[in-house]
Amino acid sequence: xxxxxxxxxxxxQPTALRKFSIVPNETxxxxxxIDSLDGLxxxxxxVASYPSRTEIVHEDEAGDRLYKVVSGTVCTYxxxxxxxxxxxxxxxPGDVFxxxxxxxxxxxxxxxxNVKVLVMKKSALAALVKKSSAAxxxxxxxxxxxxxxxxxxxxxxxxxxxxxRVVGFLFEMSKRSSGTGNRLELPMSRQDIADYLGLTIxxxxxxxxxxxxxxxxxxxxxxxxxFRDLSRLMRLQx
Amino acid sequence: xxxxxxxxxxxxQPTALRKFSIVPNETxxxxxxIDSLDGLxxxxxxVASYPSRTEIVHEDEAGDRLYKVVSGTVCTYxxxxxxxxxxxxxxxPGDVFxxxxxxxxxxxxxxxxNVKVLVMKKSALAALVKKSSAAxxxxxxxxxxxxxxxxxxxxxxxxxxxxxRVVGFLFEMSKRSSGTGNRLELPMSRQDIADYLGLTIxxxxxxxxxxxxxxxxxxxxxxxxxFRDLSRLMRLQx
DNA sequence: CGTAACATTGAGGTCGGTCAACCCGCGTGG
DNA sequence: CCACGCGGGTTGACCGACCTCAATGTTACG
Numbered sequence: 001x002x003x004x005x006x007x008x009x010x011x012x013q014p015t016a017l018r019k020f021s022i023v024p025n026e027t028x029x030x031x032x033x034i035d036s037l038d039g040l041x042x043x044x045x046x047v048a049s050y051p052s053r054t055e056i057v058h059e060d061e062a063g064d065r066l067y068k069v070v071s072g073t074v075c076t077y078x079x080x081x082x083x084x085x086x087x088x089x090x091x092x093p094g095d096v097f098x099x100x101x102x103x104x105x106x107x108x109x110x111x112x113x114n115v116k117v118l119v120m121k122k123s124a125l126a127a128l129v130k131k132s133s134a135a136x137x138x139x140x141x142x143x144x145x146x147x148x149x150x151x152x153x154x155x156x157x158x159x160x161x162x163x164x165r166v167v168g169f170l171f172e173m174s175k176r177s178s179g180t181g182n183r184l185e186l187p188m189s190r191q192d193i194a195d196y197l198g199l200t201i202x203x204x205x206x207x208x209x210x211x212x213x214x215x216x217x218x219x220x221x222x223x224x225x226x227f228r229d230l231s232r233l234m235r236l237q238x
Numbered sequence: 239x240x241x242x243x244x245x246x247x248x249x250x251q252p253t254a255l256r257k258f259s260i261v262p263n264e265t266x267x268x269x270x271x272i273d274s275l276d277g278l279x280x281x282x283x284x285v286a287s288y289p290s291r292t293e294i295v296h297e298d299e300a301g302d303r304l305y306k307v308v309s310g311t312v313c314t315y316x317x318x319x320x321x322x323x324x325x326x327x328x329x330x331p332g333d334v335f336x337x338x339x340x341x342x343x344x345x346x347x348x349x350x351x352n353v354k355v356l357v358m359k360k361s362a363l364a365a366l367v368k369k370s371s372a373a374x375x376x377x378x379x380x381x382x383x384x385x386x387x388x389x390x391x392x393x394x395x396x397x398x399x400x401x402x403r404v405v406g407f408l409f410e411m412s413k414r415s416s417g418t419g420n421r422l423e424l425p426m427s428r429q430d431i432a433d434y435l436g437l438t439i440x441x442x443x444x445x446x447x448x449x450x451x452x453x454x455x456x457x458x459x460x461x462x463x464x465f466r467d468l469s470r471l472m473r474l475q476x
Numbered sequence: 477c478g479t480a481a482c483a484t485t486g487a488g489g490t491c492g493g494t495c496a497a498c499c500c501g502c503g504t505g506g
Numbered sequence: 507c508c509a510c511g512c513g514g515g516t517t518g519a520c521c522g523a524c525c526t527c528a529a530t531g532t533t534a535c536g
Contacts, residue, residue, distance in 0.1 A: 136371075150388035159437075162492065429482080443484055
């Protein structure tokens with residue numbers, strides 16, 4: 001028997017750390033746009049690949065690196081003292097994470113799927129940013145947007161029912177993932193969703209079922225959801 | 239009879255907007271430190287005074303202003319469609335708010351006590367920041383710190399019991415307010431605390447009573463709390 | 477002193493957590 | 507081919523923490 005039985009059922013199960021490769025960044029050529037933040041990131045960053053369910057950043061790492069998701073999905077999380085896992089945020093392709101990492105206490109970061117990220121030292125980026133005020137302002141904008149998202153998250157979490165949270169989550173994901181109409185492909189498991197919303201896996205499951213039963217959504221497969229009745233969903237979201 | 243009875247008891251009661259004054263900033267003299275962010279803020283900002291319970295920023299304002307609290311306490315909030323009020327954050331002297339405001343949809347900001355704030359246009363600040371990379375990096379640090387706080391807030395809110403939330407709140411306030419040992423002066427009402435933690439006022443009240451009864455804290459007066467048993471409190475917080 | 481806003485206390489209902497069983501798809505191996 | 511285990515997901519029964527509604531206490535301030 002494993003730790004499995006000694007923890008609450010929804011506790012995070014650590015996954016074996018697998019090997020990963022950092023390959024020289026193929027896009028670091030002479031023709032990068034050094035006046036855009038993205039260009040700078042490609043200039044000073046290296047691409048790293050991680051398989052699914054691998055830890056990218058450890059909880060007490062220095063926090064001096066910045067990451068840009070190239071492909072796949074990443075989440076940041078923290079393990080609470082009682083074994084529960086709280087997910088800080090999900091990061092989809094194009095998103096940057098690591099901005100909120102300070103020295104000392106951190107969130108950890110883990111891959112949800114196979115992932116390619118662009119890694120760079122904050123100091124290296126900072127040095128370059130100093131020379132380009134356009135890039136500096138872009139970096140600031142990026143952080144401000146991340147802050148807005150965190151604030152919205154706070155609003156979503158506090159004082160919302162399970163249904164409101166789940167619907168809010170669906171909308172957030174729909175908005176963020178390269179929105180192809182009203183079909184939504186979720187990269188994360190029910191457990192991930194639960195840990196993100198501060199609910200249990202059972203409640204997420206029941207809530208989704210209720211939404212489907214009411215005709216608001218259709219659960220085509222476990223990871224695929226179609227919006228059926230937008231206005232009803234809007235109403236449920238507050 | 240007022241709207242009072244038609245709303246949930248914990249709903250936000252709008253307060254009459256009172257007059258306020260923007261006075262020329264007395265500190266805008268020749269000797270400001272233009273290479274520090276704070277110096278720049280004083281350079282381009284004006285001091286405004288607001289009485290208690292006044293709206294500073296309306297929910298659908300442009301969001302092009304930045305505010306630094308000089309004295310008093312401010313909160314940002316949102317009124318949900320069912321009348322509940324959700325507080326985004328509290329801001330104490332020295333704190334800066336408005337960073338997360340984007341055009342379009344915003345949080346509103348309201349004073350909790352009498353307040354003096356330093357107001358400035360983001361654009362004006364941005365122009366000055368361009369010339370001082372030290373100030374630019376300070377501004378970035380400031381935003382990053384705010385982001386970290388929002389993330390911690392997310393952790394506090396999701397999947398925590400009422401007791402954990404209240405204790406976490408007490409610790410947060412204790413850390414942030416010019417910490418004089420283990421005595422804590424709360425500027426906000428129970429209702430504000432409840433709206434911040436996503437609880438009801440009754441639950442906050444009962445939880446505080448339970449904490450006092452267990453000997454962890456002492457409620458000297460409504461707004462004054464003394465920590466009696468730090469280690470017990472730490473244990474309750476997760 | 478009187479009033480209104482704020483806060484506490486009590487009784488009862490409800491939503492979501494807990495625990496447990498079950499389902500389903502998938503890979504493995506006999 | 508089926509048996510089996512395994513992980514993720516769903517479903518059901520029960521229970522407790524927190525919300526709701528209502529009454530009562532207390533503080534602040536004219």
